[in-house]
Amino acid sequence: MSDILASIPLSAVRIFEAAARLKxxxxxxxxxxxSQAAVSxxxxxxxxxxxxxxxxxLPREVTLTPAGERLS
Incomplete structure (x- = not known):
């Protein structure tokens, strides 16, 4: 798993962090x-x-799954 995480682009990490924090x-x-499409x-x-x-x-927000919680 750490090999996979090391290969994730920093831009994807930033987007994940912002989406998780802002829901x-x-x-x-x-x-x-x-754009919203770029985040998606x-x-x-x-x-x-x-x-x-x-x-x-969800229609107006996103919530973290258990896997998302582990990544955050």
């Missing part, structure tokens, strides 16, 4: 100055790389 891909995008794409790529969901997506 919103939209608010994370606003804070980071990128980076999170999806990170989830695929780790082979597990990190967020539960």
């Amino acid at each position: 919103s891909f939209t608010r994370a995008a606003d804070e980071l100055g990128v 794409w980076q999170v999806k790529a990170l989830e695929q790389r780790l082979d597990q969901p990190l967020f539960t997506r």
